[in-house]
Amino acid sequence: MRKIAVFTTGGTIDKVYFDANSDYKVGEPLISSLLKKFKVNFDFEVRTLFRKDSLDLTPDDRQQIFKAVEESKQTKILITHGTDTLVDTASVLSSIKDKTIVLTGALLPATFKETDAEFNIGTALGVLWSQGPGVFVAMNGCVFPWHDVVKNRSKGKFENL
Secondary structure (H helix, E strand, O other): OOEEEEEEEEOHHHEEEEOOOOEEEEOOOOHHHHHHHHOOOOEEEEEEEEEEOHHHOOHHHHHHHHHHHHHOOOOEEEEEOOOOOHHHHHHHHOOOOOOEEEEEOOOOOOOOOOOOHHHHHHHHHHHHHHOOOEEEEEEOOEEEEHHHOEEEOOOOEEEOO
16 A cells, blocks of 8 residues: 655644734644545655644754655655745755655644645645656645745745746
């Protein structure tokens, strides 16, 4: 059976609202429950690397992500990540040549009714199974090579450079 590795780093996709603080914090990763809900036709292993907003990821954190991906036995890798520095992490991973690596996230938490999380994860899974080795970003219904994408904050979407 086909199998993928999923690495979670936090970001908006896993944020939850803490009413007592009137604030959002990165909570437990939701990817396992989403993949089960989708009834995917492949096995997956999920490993939480961080529960951070991507703006809080350090160069050392990115090296830990690199090491986890490089050491994974799987050749199909999905990474859930905050959108603000997703491309920075993709750049660090770009020297890995023998794996298909797709980074995705969400502009609204997966727990929201009007989230883009499920759509982005679905797009990322399609990229994993249809592309050869390389590093890709799957957002807003599009797939981008890691070196040809930017987050347009004013439009709230990712687009080609």
